[in-house]
């Protein structure tokens with residue numbers, strides 16, 4: 001079993017992997033042999049190695065007459081689409097051959113001999129740079145000769161017109177060719193992605209697809225979202241005889257050209273003339289073509305989210321994708337919030353707040369979420385399933401841990417092999433959970449599993465995970481530079497090795513503080529300048545201290561993974577790193593450097609807690625992600641002073657927007673001066689004297705404020 005994070009309770013619902021190897025009812029993996037006809041196996045003489053057995057392809061018919069000679073005398077494996085009709089070429093060659101043919105001759109020769117050519121993901125051609133091929137195993141330099149204008153011209157001449165989103169394709173193929181232009185709009189770079197219909201790729205969520213609910217697929221670029229929903233379209237149209245309409249904004253699901261690719265089966269495809277019209281076409285699909293299911297790739301704007309919610313309200317099953325790592329990203333994205341029902345801040349009465357045991361100002365879901373369930377794609381063969389999206393959103397907004405199921409699939413056979421139901425919980429909740437609960441985190445789930453024919457392990461087992469990987473993490477790009485800086489003038493950032501703290505959170509905080517060039521993360525402890533860990537993890541795993549000692553690294557410890565603590569940690573790490581050498585960063589007394597809470601030493605009153613929580617929620621859910629100001633409730637002046645401290649600890653600005661008798665803060669989406677000035681905490685009278693209704697200046701006295709950058713989706 002793979003190592004899991006200690007913040008999860010893991011209940012393995014499979015006794016062994018074999019119990020999941022049986023297919024869900026009615027399901028079968030469609031292989032090329034089973035589908036026959038157009039999906040027959042490639043003749044063994046085919047020149048290109050294709051390692052994935054379930055990739056749909058047109059049959060390879062190779063006759064001597066098919067071989068053509070290019071202008072430079074080279075022999076090609078496929079007929080030249082320019083000399084025959086594109087449709088004929090498509091049926092006579094594999095799509096990969098057509099893809100390779102689009103590349104300049106010198107690159108084609110090198111690339112087609114590569115051992116992993118069947119798994120090629122992308123070819124990247126940037127003017128004046130060496131052309132690169134991206135494989136699952138990593139990037140590969142195709143040629144030492146830099147890309148020339150002629151190379152780009154050759155490739156663009158082989159593809160269709162570029163639409164306003166700078167994307168194009170090859171007729172009846174699923175490849176996506178994306179252009180980068182210079183300021184004169186000339187093409188100076190191309191990203192050529194190999195598109196494939198991967199039969200069986202939707203087996204991992206077959207039960208959700210067949211269940212008829214709307215499904216939101218989330219994942220980072222390139223993880224396989226489009227491939228998954230293409231297969232869902234085919235599955236629903238061909239196996240379940242549903243009326244499926246695909247709104248194909250970039251022709252990526254159904255391929256380029258007017259006749260859609262066979263990978264979508266009987267599903268119909270509507271093209272979108274202009275990316276800004278995607279939402280119109282979504283509504284048109286429902287109004288004109290009586291679909292039972294609508295498939296839509298890349299819901300990215302508020303209008304598209306609105307159209308999706310309209311479609312869902314009309315009882316049509318919706319399968320859509322959005323960029324983002326987790327549902328939390330969608331909640332924090334103001335354009336996409338609607339997909340999860342929208343969010344509002346609600347102020348409860350004293351009585352209600354006491355009854356619910358929550359602070360007075362809480363965040364709540366505004367309405368029903370557009371999608372029934374959500375799938376967070378971790379990789380092409382692994383995903384997290386949130387069976388009830390609204391319950392997940394409610395849990396996140398209430399600061400609780402959502403329940404989800406992790407599913408894995410055998411790569412080659414596209415057969416689901418493992419499923420685990422998980423709840424992410426805090427350590428102090430852990431022991432209660434382990435000893436007081438004998439039930440699954442989601443009691444309804446057992447029933448559903450049994451109904452859907454999944455074998456459920458009788459002895460559901462709760463485990464604490466002590467592995468290295470955070471299941472809720474997704475990998476991010478990490479720089480691998482060694483810090484060799486001497487003293488005050490370090491040119492490279494300080495590298496932090498985080499332990500059980502999301503690297504993305506740390507980077508996000510650094511970006512918000514404008515310090516992204518000064519601090520970075522590394523997963524190589526040998527390269528790190530400091531370790532940042534959470535106190536609860538260190539309690540669980542005291543050996544981390546040994547590692548820190550061995551590498552002579554200072555260890556900064558935060559008590560909770562809040563943004564405010566992270567801001568303080570960044571500041572402290574940089575303060576220490578900015579004026580001392582690497583050896584100076586060593587924590588000589590080898591004790592942890594604790595990041596103190598901003599909270600007062602005395603026990604805070606309920607009113608204070610309520611007021612500070614109001615600030616935290618407003619900043620983390622509205623001001624930072626939405627870039628909007630938030631006006632807080634009127635408070636007593638001492639409390640406002642505490643709120644202001646907290647606002648400033650996020651490096652944000654605030655103004656007094658109330659009256660003298662009824663002061664209240666408005667948090668502004670401006671960040672304070674980037675310089676690491678010591679914090680000066682203002683008293684309430686300072687606040688009233690200084691601000692009136694004007695924005696507060698920061699401690700450096702500067703009044704110019706820059707707009708807070710939007711956080712990545």
Ligand SMILES: Nc1ncnc2c1ncn2[C@@H]1O[C@H](COP(=O)(O)OP(=O)(O)OP(=O)(O)O)[C@@H](O)[C@H]1O
Nearest residue numbers: 121194195196198201221222223224225226227380
């Ligand atoms: N199950 C799979 N097996 C093999 N290859 C796959 C699979 N899923 C996707 N791929 C390949 O991975 C690449 C990226 O896939 P895809 O375009 O579906 O990703 P995406 O998440 O939609 O990306 P983006 O968000 O950038 O549009 C493609 O080359 C595709 O052929």
